[in-house]
Amino acid sequence: MHPVISTLSRVFDMPSEHIGDELxxxxxxxxxxxxxxxxxxxxxxxxxxTLDNGLIExxxxxxxxxxxxxxxxxxLSTTDDLAEIDIPEDASAVAPALPRMQRPDPEQSPAAPDVxxxxxxxxxxxxxxxxxxxxxxxxxxxxxxxxRVTFEGVVHLLIRGWLPxxxxxxxxxxxxxxxxxxxxxxxxxxVLNAGCSTSSVLRTAVSALAVAAEADADPAAHIGLGERLIARIPTIFAIQQAARTGRRMISxxxxxxxxxxxxxxxxLPRDPERVRLVDLCLVLxxxxxxxxSAFAARVAAGTGADTFAAITVALATFTGPLHGGSANQVVDQAQETENPDAAAAYLRGRADQAAAVRTGPVPYAMEDPRVGPLREAARGFRASPGRDHVLKVLDAVRTAAHPSKGPRPYLTVDCYAAAIYHLLGMPSDLFVPMFAAARVPGWLAHVEEQRAQQGxxxxxxRYVGPRNLRHLPGPA
Structure with missing residues (x-):
């Protein structure tokens, strides 16, 4: 089928046989x-x-x-092999850039198992x-x-096993x-590395905590390691943020x-409503x-690596643009785009692009149960004028999904958490560290469970490369 016909069929939600040149x-x-x-x-x-704006008109x-x-x-074919064409980089402003993929020839390589x-x-x-x-x-x-339960209560539940x-x-x-x-x-x-990315500094600081522990230079050594990590992730990014903005550091x-x-x-202001919003994001x-990220932490724990190493691996995995590292791009794009419908269409196109190369199932066949509470909490918060534009864009994206084509997870819980943090006045480079601050208890629970049960x-x-090659040495 011609790509234009298949594209129009998706966009118009119309059978391809009804789409002819005269339409x-x-x-x-x-x-x-x-x-x-x-x-x-x-x-x-x-x-x-990329194509010229307004081309379709x-x-x-x-x-x-x-x-x-x-x-x-x-x-395009005369200048480059189509298999080598990258996905347009401007799309990364809305959703993470997808890696270039060349579909294997099923006759040359048997299908890999879906993991x-x-x-x-x-x-x-x-x-x-x-x-x-x-x-x-x-x-x-x-x-x-x-x-109903504060973040501290949920942390206790996850790492100790019961509600306190x-x-x-x-x-x-x-x-x-x-x-x-x-x-x-x-x-x-x-302070010395405050100008580096928040993600790099965060995982480096976790590794540095391991060095401090080995050097017997940790004043809170009497407190459990997991509790120390949970407590200190916010301190890490708060110190960096203060240093990079020239603001005084607040203990x-x-x-x-x-x-x-x-x-x-x-x-930032910390009235009860704002505290409730942050606590809700952390819990969800x-x-x-x-x-x-949890699987990466479990792999590390299964090798016998220490907890600092396992959490560092989880952080490195989590900050990737196909995991926790994409929501800030959505919010940044939402702020820059005046027309919410245009942003919605752009993100919908990127979601369809991701679906075209996805080998596994979508995360949720129905809406993620964490999204609704955050969406309603964000809508109910009275932010400063102009900041609610991000919510309008997210609502437009959500409305843009085609129900007749099945569920499509355009928006994750991270998108609405990022929107809330934006409404509270946090810069977008703090979104991923905030997500990580929430997720550390879950990672720690997975690390301990892997050690206790799984090994x-x-x-x-499966190897699919060439075989039986011979080395032919050249002249000496």
Missing amino acids: RLRAVASWDNLTAVELQVHLEHELGT HIESVGQLRAFYDERLAE ADMIVGETGISEVDPDRGRLAYRGYPIEELAG DPDELRAFRARLAAARELPAMVATNL PDPELSHAENILHMLD QAEHGCNA RIHPRL
């Missing part, structure tokens, strides 16, 4: 400006290059569009049910926890609060809750099954 684009019932933008995004993906019929496509394809949904072990930490849109932490549905009673919670909060201060050698390193306050202390160290992002993870790859 006029604007005669289609679903045609509007949003459809025109979406069509251009699809064509850019098919061609592997000058094309009347399917036949004209096919002729343009074939002509442009011929031009995206493969069971590699057992867990009692969380249950992710994408078919029904459900999530539970150690048996508690997320709806039972969100807005009031006395246990007070003692646990006190231990976390007492562990917030960083060793001097780590804090000094943060953590042991009298404040975890969420309130984050706002305090970032020198604390754990999400054996995703890429080493040793997957295998």
Whole structure:
């Protein structure tokens, strides 16, 4: 099938046999400006290059569009092999750039097993049910926890196994609060490297905490390692943020809750509503099954690596643009785009592009149960004028999905958490560190479970490269 026909079939939600050269684009019932933008995004993906803005406005019929496509394809073919064309880099402003993929010839290489949904072990930490849109932490549905249990209570549940009673919670909060201060050698390193990316500094600081522990230079060594890491991630990025902006550094306050202390160290307002929003984001992002970062932590733990190493590996994996590192791009694009519908169409095109190369199932067949509470919380918050533009863009993206084509997860929980952090006044380069601050308890739970139950993870790859090559030495 011609790529233009298959593209129009997707965009118009119309059987391909109904799309002929004589069909006029604007005669289609679903045609509007949003459809025109979406069509251009699809064509850019098919061609592997950007097109002039407003190109579709000058094309009347399917036949004209096919002729343009074939002509442009011929031009590109004379300058580069199509298999080597990169995905347009401007798309990374909305969604993470996808790696260039060349589909294997099924006759030359047998299909690889799909590992995206493969069971590699057992867990009692969380249950992710994408078919029904459900999530539970150690048996508690997320709806039972969100807005009812504080982040500290959820941390206790994840790393100790049960919800604490009031006395246990007070003692646990006190231990976390007492562990917030960083060793001097780590804090000094943060100031010296404040200009580097927040993701690089964060994972380097976690490794530096291991050095401080080995050097017996950690004043909170009497507090459990997991509790120290959970308490200190916010301190790490708060110190870096203060140093890079020339603002005075604010010490953590042991009298404040975890969420309130984050706002305090970032020198942001911390009224009860803002504290509640931060706490809600932390709770909803604390754990999400054996995703890429949790699996990476488990692989490291299975080798016998220490906890610092396992969490550093998780952080490195988490900050990738196909995991936790994409939401800030969505919010940045939302701020820069005046027309929410245009941003929605662009992101929808990128989501379809991702679906075209995805080998595994989508994360949720129904809406992620964490998204609704964050969306409603964001809508109910009275932010400063102009900041709600991001929410309008996200709502447009959500509305842009075609229900008749099945569920499509254009927006993750991270997108709405990022929107909330934006509304609270945080810069976008703090979104990923905030997500990581929430996720550390889940990673720690996976590390301990892997050590206790599972042992080493040793997957295998099927070799598909050349065989029986011979070395022919040249003349001496």
